[in-house]
Amino acid sequence: MSVKYETREGVAILTLQNPPVNGLGLDTRRGLLEGLTRALDDVTVKAIVVTGGPRAFSGGADIREFGKPEAGMEPTLPTVIAAFERSSKPVIAAIEGLALGGGLELALGMHHRVADKRAQIGLPEVKLGLLPGAGGTQRFPRAVGLETAVNMIVSGTPVPAGKLAATKLFDRVVENDTLGAAIAVANEAAASGALSKVRDWKIEHPNAEGFLGFARTAVAAASANYPAPLKCLEAIEAAVKQPFDKGIDAEREAFALLIQTPESKALRHGFFGERAAGKIADIGPEVALREVKQVGVIGAGTMGGGIAMNFLNAGFPVTLLESNQDALERGLATIRKNYENSAKKGKLTSEQVEQRMGLIVPTLSYDALKDADLIVEAVFEEYSVKQAVFTQLDAVAKQGAILASNTSTLDVDRIAAFTQRPQDVLGMHFFSPANVMKLLEVVRGKATAKDVLATAMALAKQIGKTAVVSGVCDGFIGNRMIEQYSRQAGFLLDEGALPQQVDRAMEKFGFAMGPFRMGDLAGNDIGWAIRKRRYVEKPHMTYSKTADRVAELGRYGQKTGAGWYDYKAGDRTAYPSPIVDELIEKNSKDLGIARRAISDEEIVERLVYALVNEGAYLLEEGIAAKASDIDIVYLAGYGFPIWRGGPMFYADSVGLYNVLAAMRRYAKGHEGQAWEPAPLLVKLAESGNSFNP
Known part of the structure; x- marks a missing residue:
């Protein structure tokens, strides 16, 4: 059941139940309309609250339906929104976790909205080369104001609900018990009998034409290869200048055009490709992950320090090993300098800098790695050096520890053979600077155990990396291909x-x-x-x-x-x-x-x-x-x-x-x-x- 129905003292509560983010797939859309109809038919129900629970109101469209017939089957999202908007009983959205894309558009079609101040609110469709296609460009400017709507829709960047508390978007922004607050608003709305519709609100701005002209110039300059931002702006302009229904027509026409553009197709390919990269054909949910609580990094140079920072940022204690004290101190100084530079830019507090530095255990001894659950080496790119490292690791690492090489070209199977536990060895090829670059090539050796690979992929997500599995070959995926690219560049010279x-x-x-x-x-x-x-x-x-x-x-x-x-x-x-x-x-x-x-x-x-x-x-x-x-x-x-x-x-x-x-x-x-x-x-x-x- 994708939507749970219950009542509390005359208030019907519809709870979306489509994990992980309550995507608005066909079953969920049908469940919403069935719940609405049931509430409208029940004479004891005076108001309706729609919630997604503490994790997410709704993340928007269900990506599992993209490219499938279900995505366009009735009831579509605009149909669902229209039904809630014309409800004869007040409908209140109780927003926790996030309300993004179609999820926010759904909430905008309801009569009232209550949000947890930490809930993430946004319309990120532009990042897929699209625009909000279910009334977002028309209702959102009416709810938050023209300038805020333009900035958020054109950038696609979500903000906490607390930052929108002063707008008309929310009736209340709360710190806890969002559902309880929504029920209170529902009772008030039922008592007043008024049904407030965002579509009827006016977009007020002292100089809308001037602002839109300025925005057009700025957006055109910043989005040369992306047609969506300007189309978003055109649709918002229709909201300012046209009646609501005409604006909706303009929005849908622009959406239909954008979805066919090569840029949107490319962006959607990247979006789905990134998610597909984490799915490995022979590894299902039955493969249990190994527990990783402590991490070891060998080498405190540019790569090793950057690799260590990824784990420190995610809260992992890191034992950092170097061969001599001077190199170790230089590495620690570089890590601190990087964090302090982030603090100067306002990305970290001084307390966060010290907290992360406090997670580092510097050492010159391999024995200090005996309790590490994952050990990543970032030493010189030669087999003899790798052999010395992995031979020592084989002697000191505990059973079940994952041993990873940051090699960018060397044979991971040959490296694994330096140990008596090749099943625990794989490649984790970070890209420089490792604390900045998103890509992580996870190299699967012929003996790499399934749970080792699955754990490495899960860890990649924890430390904010985009991970792709590669088999063993010289250069793996990226560097093997770039060599041919570089060869052609040389021949052109x-x-x-x-x-x-x-x-x-x-x-x-x-x-x-x-x-x-x-x-x-x-x-x-x-x-x-x-x-x-x-x-x-x-x-x-x-x-x-x-x-x-x-x-x-x-x-x-x-x-x-x-x-x-x-x-x-x-x-x-x-x-x-x-x-x-x-x-x-x-x-x-x-x-x-x-x-x-x-x-x-x-x-x-x-x-x-x-x-x-x-x-x-x-x-x-x-x-x-x-x-x-x-x-x-x-x-x-x-x-x-x-x-x-x-x-x-x-x-x-x-x-x-x-x-x-x-x-x-x-x-x-x-x-x-x-x-x-x-x-x-x-x-x-x-x-x-x-x-x-």
Whole structure:
């Protein structure tokens, strides 16, 4: 039963029961109308209270129905809202936990609203490239005022109910017993006989036209690649200038347009892909999680310190191990500095800084890790170093402790074999800076136990990470793909492009940073070390030699003041380097390549399709379980434009037939063997199918 019905002294109480957030699925919508009808038919009932209980009034649409017929079946949400709005008995919303999207729209259709001051209130549809489609753009401005409505709807950011207490949205904002307060309001409303409807309220503003003009300019400047924010504003403008029913028509017309845009489709793909990433085919709810109360981190450098901060932020005690006192003190000082910087920005209080620092147990001894439930190593990326660490861990860690490597490229199965407990070993590849970047690749070894993997995924959620499972291979999902992207970037330099043109083209496409600026930020010595390993392990794999020449000059990037670009002290601006340009042109001459003009379109296609092709290989090999997992890796960790949905989704939107045709065209040029199409890509393209069915 999705809606529980009960009465208390003449007040009917309808309680939504559709966990986890009382999504407004078909059964719930039907249950609401059945409860309303029952209350209206009962002559002993004088008023109605709708509640979702302490966890959530309603989070809006039930995401389990997206893309299914049930989502559009009657009664739809507008039908339900209209029924409550025209109720002959007063209806009161009792809001706790959250009222988001359709949940807030439902409450706006009721006659009165009572909220716990901590309840989260918002209309976040814009984050899916949509606008509130059940009257939110029309009723919300009437309830909270024009400026507050514009800010909240265009940003999609929820706020605590307490911040809206001074508006007409709520009759009462309380600190406890929300249901009791709602019942009191219900009795008052029944006694007065008045039925207040938000749709009848006026939007009052001293200069609505002027404010909307200002808002249009600001929103247009901030949302170049996203059509939804301006459409939200247009719908709100209709609420100001048109009668309510005309405004509703404008809202629905804009919603119907937005839901078909490629940007909304991409944003919705990312939304559902992130949730799907946590679902692992062979791990169900029957797999019990291991208990994790204490965490150990080995290495207090940039990565180790950042990893430790993730767990400290979530309240886990962390034992931080280093090999010498100086390194340990530097690491602790860096962690403190990071927290104090957050405090200066108002993100933490001084008490919170001290509380988190107080959770750290610094140590130079492996014995201090004997009680840790999870131990993550963040030491130098060499097998000999990893072997020394895991051999010692095998000797001191308690039975059942999870042993994780932060390796970004090394074989997790080989690392697991350094222990007598490979079932307890997996990879947890954090991205730098680890305390900021959302992505976490969880690498499943061939012996990794199911409960170990499930626990790591659950922990990722606890520490605020977007986790994706990868199988074992060199570079896992993200770095294995980015290597092909970087190879193509190098070949483009050989053929006629310069770093600034390649970066500019990729940034115009929507990447946060082009490949050469990214290399300078990460450190060109890192890529150089990987290529030198490749020359030994995979001599058949070719690279442009330009990157090696740049590194040989000691131009490692921003940290040395020179890389693909030149940098000035205290200035991170990338200035084109005549030295690098000359080096590139000389390399082309040495290769016997006549440099040519290269279009931005070719740059984008070659780099993005290099990602797509390697992604197809990862799917074939089972390294990635599904195409959306690859997309989430690139959206969360590599700066791929969110509004394009990730490389595999983007390829689907272009059409795999067209992707394959372009690859075959480029295969006729310099280093064409890098364009061997993955058999899966060929199969899907020739059959008219896609990566994301």
